[in-house]
Amino acid sequence: MRAVIDTGDPGLEEWKRLFGQLWRIRAFEGQVQTLAAAGEVPGFAHLSTGQEAVAVGVCAHLGREDALFTSHRGHGHVLAKGSDARAMLAEIIGRSTGLCQGHGGSMHLVDAPNGVLGATGVVGGNLPLAAGAAWAAQARGKAAISVVFFGDGATGAGIFHETVNLSVLWQLPVLFVCENNGYAEFTSREEHSTVGSVRAFADPYGMAAATVDGNDLPAVFEAAREATARVRSGAGPYLLECMTHRMAGHYVGDAQHYRSREELAAVTAKCPIERMKRRLLGLAVAREELDAIGEAAIREMAQAVADARAGAPADPRMALCHVYGAPALQANPGAGE
Amino acid sequence: MRAVIDTGDPGLEEWKRLFGQLWRIRAFEGQVQTLAAAGEVPGFAHLSTGQEAVAVGVCAHLGREDALFTSHRGHGHVLAKGSDARAMLAEIIGRSTGLCQGHGGSMHLVDAPNGVLGATGVVGGNLPLAAGAAWAAQARGKAAISVVFFGDGATGAGIFHETVNLSVLWQLPVLFVCENNGYAEFTSREEHSTVGSVRAFADPYGMAAATVDGNDLPAVFEAAREATARVRSGAGPYLLECMTHRMAGHYVGDAQHYRSREELAAVTAKCPIERMKRRLLGLAVAREELDAIGEAAIREMAQAVADARAGAPADPRMALCHVYGAPALQANPGAGE
Amino acid sequence: MSQTYIELLRRALDEELSLDPAVHLLGEDVAAGGAFGVTKGLAQKHGARRVRNTPISEAAIAGLATGAALCGLRPVLEIMFIDFATLALDCLVNQSAKYRYMSGGQLAVPMVVRTQAGAAGGAAAQHSQSLESWFIHVPGLVVVAPSSPVEAYGLLKRSIRLGDPVLFIEHKRLYALREELPANLPLPDIGRARVARAGCDVTVITYSAMVGSALEAADIVAGQGLSAEVIDLRTLTPLDMQTVAASVMKTHRVVIAHEAVRNGGVGAEIAARLAGELFDELDAPITRVGCRFAPIPFAPELERAVLPGTADIVRAVQAACA
């Protein structure tokens, strides 16, 4: 799709494109929210609204051959990596035209040709997989790197620490991107850990790390440029902590009783899209042009929903496919069926 | 048995007693080695030879009401806490007179009345149990603390990090004692982690921590005095890293091909007993007196083995006892027996 | 006044917290009510020290609960989805289940692990599993799987008081179910199954959410002249083979139904026991109803294609009585 960018300021046109990417995610999640509220999304839908700048700023430095792993809150990352919004939405509403033919769903998006190797519903479960992908790249002499997005809550899981230790030890080309949004479900970071900044976990290992304002697209972009360049250079893993905020609830339907009005207002005031808009206005881009970018994204996603909805429902005859690959096993060895 | 000591130098008589404790562990492990080599110890026997000063220096500050948890290499800790050598040996050779009636064995010593709440064969598995015991003490308003011994290898396990996070968060009265002997089985610390000093893992959490020469009894004693006092005061958990050396193999029978002659000689030169002996000689204790202390320990353990051997073998009629406690379940609900 | 499965679970917890100061709740978000609201309000009532939020550390919190249980607490731990019990399994299997035994009876682990299983509405492969059969394979654990609000209430109270480690498996499809709690209801015994519906032609053995499907199926086949007895096992360890045997010696035909995949499921154990101990009483092949052998897929059409339901039980009953 787009070339890997790895040095310096990408220029105004690229900033505008990235601004559009923010909007595409925002509009995508808006559609998911509407669909979920209407009962068209099976299961749990976790929105990345408010965290778009992390996805866009990091994925700007990735090519299709780089591996991306994400969590339950992964729509934005997958979209920013360049996957097709229609196929994503079709998966999220369970169509046979979805990325995974309806087998996966919102928390399990995979788009292998685009290097999206998977979202997972197990908090922290994606971390060692990403390190493993990095190991494979290292072992096979490939230039690709592996990037994994995860929440601050995942640092409470032992697997985070095991994976960091191994990645540093083996000098794996993996970039850990923590979206520190201060919450795990309904519980604030303060109740989860006395460690406010996740970056601190890198220190014992001497792992390269940085904390950045995750709502500031150029800041994320620049930090991710450095981080990916370093990881690509073979210098080992990197932890990039992006301080950000969930503008929506934990999942669609979460009434957020645990957050005050003031808190929610403060979060809204930090909207990464508004912030980037101000930045671009400051660079003398016309308000109309920026509005048009947003509107185009909104139109694109409305159309994507229409396209996704047009797809055939998942095919029940496929329900027992893909359990095994080996031909001898495809006859489904369980319970005689 | 003995009072909790919590301030200052314990005085020469106590140092001599503790010197005797070093010898008791050394002699105990010597007997286990002989028994294991003779095939009298079922399963795996892991000796703490060379690491005695950690057990003795820490346990000097514990009372019976304090909880102790240990690992596969736990004989020394249990002995230093004041458990009966005969009942321990009887368990280790599988007698009905053993601490656990032969159900547990070398890796699973429990002596509940003495606060020895268990050894575990799962690396790191004892850590959250110790935190849980500390939580119970906290919740029930007891003054007791919980102490857990573990190896440097256990810090590779996620459970270590999860437990530290929780313990700091809940300010639990638990003392983590890491015996950093530079090896996990046949693999050196360098191959396990780039983090040389385990103490570093405390930093992100702001947990109180110290590293001490684990072969220097007075140093361990003093560090443990501070650490236990702090934990007892309600100031939260503490990590005490004791740098030490395994003088024996990973288990009895390990040929240690992975260690050079020079390395083994260097380790022997650091023997904590010899070191304490020099210290006491310097304090004008007569060599004869010190020799007598060692000989008494050796005699005691020889007698303990004889006593243990005299115990009846484990009783096969007990094999299905203690699976459940609830009377309705004791009829053994599995498979109709 | 009827109450939901969730409300009656909450009531059981509330009462036990009030009765016994040793009872403590812990788990992810439990102070906020937990993902399904079961513990809502309990932190406010009993204090944040007795209803404690934890980090996302399933392994450590299981260990914490176990260690605390060794030292006089009666922890009730919530694992949000049974799928994540995988993360706590080392502790539950290697420590909690074995502690009493390994210590030669010196110590006990009076703790309850509340968790929630089953598929509903697209929760997909990692949030829908039914993994109870793993736990019946572990000596030392008790496994409870209540089928209704009233059952859940009584069995949870009994589990908390038991004194052995209990895996208490709720089902997400049952959470909204309503029932009235009868006054002065005696609490059910752990290890005692119940005849949920009497019948004489065939015995349907089941538990948890499938009890409802079995009762529906029994209604349907009744219209076809078949009288099905439905047994709600309630506890999977111990298995109440006496109640099962009494029924099978009457009907001589058996259908076993659960939501888990058949292969290696609890139904296999029951069928094996019958094929061993009551072989001569059986007049027909034992039929098992269970999930088809695949991970639980996301899309509703796929989910429906793998999950067992009332129609499968009806077919199995018909086959058993053919």
Next chain:
Amino acid sequence: MSQTYIELLRRALDEELSLDPAVHLLGEDVAAGGAFGVTKGLAQKHGARRVRNTPISEAAIAGLATGAALCGLRPVLEIMFIDFATLALDCLVNQSAKYRYMSGGQLAVPMVVRTQAGAAGGAAAQHSQSLESWFIHVPGLVVVAPSSPVEAYGLLKRSIRLGDPVLFIEHKRLYALREELPANLPLPDIGRARVARAGCDVTVITYSAMVGSALEAADIVAGQGLSAEVIDLRTLTPLDMQTVAASVMKTHRVVIAHEAVRNGGVGAEIAARLAGELFDELDAPITRVGCRFAPIPFAPELERAVLPGTADIVRAVQAACA
């Protein structure tokens, strides 16, 4: 020249490392040979980059292997004792087993998890378990449990080449067993059981170390005029019910033996299938032989009291043929 089970496992690994550059070994101490010496010398021969020591991080190394398998490696992971597979279970069950399915067939996880199970000589409660039945309950996993050195060799090679995640369960009591590897032996198929001894009066279905006990038992009952056919299942998923059925249709009597506790064991599944699919072929109750329902105790007298052995199989065969 005969070789041990360990030597033939090593030979299989050595050959596959030589044949396919994608094959990599990882695990605790594997570069030093592993706890039992299976991988001894392989790091020297194939390089420390292909035979890699890991920290004590069962969860992470299972994840690492899975992620690498998604990206073109064929990792062979060693989990030192199956008891510690508990720590890797989240990954194995929620990721490795389901990845192909959840991705709609886009990705695969060609990896082998070698581990070692069973009781021997006082390894006690946390180092002696037989937990294979958990894994047959997980769609997406293949489960292999070889019974002899030659079987181990062939099945390991096949497992590495398979393309699906395989749990490969060795048995500590078999490690020292010797056998000669026949020249030009065709590799066994995954999913094909083998008749280890032909007979006509009763079928003994078993796997792993209990195959040896079953053969001994068959010898003993032969002296009493009973002809026992012994089936070595080899793979527990898939289960080769064809081979089993062919035997049962000949003998009409069945004994199932494994070292795991019966409750919820693999034997339950086999018995259940027979009670469902071959009910009319059965002339006697199905007898299961397994460990008594307790954690594995430490002392030899206790260990012997719970473990199943040749004598139990003899008794079961006699009962089945009474």
